[in-house]
Amino acid sequence: MKQRSLAGNCAIGVFVITLVCVFVSFCAPAWLVSDYRITGAKLDKLGLWSHCFRSLADPSDEYQRRFFVGCRWVYDPFTTGYDEIRGFLLPSFMIATQFFFTLCFLCVLVAAIMVLVFFLCFGPDQKHFILLIRVIAALLLFAGFSGGIAVIIFASLGNGKGWMPEQENNYLGWAFGLAVVGVVMAFISGTLFVVESVVQQKKKKYLKESQTRFEMEHETKA
Structure with a gap:
């Protein structure tokens, strides 16, 4: 039996992109x-785990005596006052985005290990070959589902009023775009692995039936 079908090879290629x-x-x-053309913008850029500000006034200080400048990890314990604005930096929708995209990230990492096993070690003659493919498919489809929730939440609320300053000058960045592409590719890759499991199941069934017919014909001739 051929180790992988076209669907399996395509699934691996799409998974690498994922x-x-x-x-x-x-x-x-x-x-x-933030729009790079706005020289006085307070926000520079932000991700799931870090924020970069050009000059963000402490939102809890009405007299604006403290400003945050530069890039920091969102859970930075060393910058004075940063822990006091963590509630501002991580509203509930941002925590939900982190949670669901972390699930997506972990599923993709686990799937990466299994895809390596599928690519380098396992073949149709292995007992759990089809089970491995199905587990990979399930992980990727779940990754796509959880990652999809994350990007939908962030797209809906990430640039809304009441969070980052100068909302009208901010826009969704390239990392968010990659997240969307990764989610779509996870769905496609997972679907291709489902197809691969069906193909391998049919090949296994056909091979078993062929062997049975051969044995019966051999016994009849004998």
Whole structure:
């Protein structure tokens, strides 16, 4: 039996795109960015886990005596006053986005290990070959589902009024675009792995039936 069908080879190729897009978008601080043409913008860019400000006044200080400048991890414990504005930096919709996209990221990472096993080690003669393909497909479809929830939440609320300053000058960044591409590719890759599992199941059934017919014909001739 041929180890992989065309669907399996395409699934691996699409999965590589999924892995790159999800990994980069998970780490990159460019889900929301300020228009670079606005020289006095307070926000520079932000991602799931880090924020870059040009000059953000402490939203809890009505006298604006403290400003935050530069890029920081959202859970930075060293910058004075940063923990005091964490509620502003992480509203409930942002926490939900982090949660669902982290699920997507973890599923893709686990799937990456299994895809390597599928590509390098396992073949149709292995006992759990089809089960492996189905698990990969399930992980990727779940990754697409959870990642889809994350990007929908952020697209709906990430640039809304009442959160980042100068909302009219901000727009969804390239890292968010990669997240959307990664989610779509996860669905496509997962679907291709489903097709691959069906193909391999039919091949296995056909091979078993062929062997049975051969044995019966051999016994009849004998």
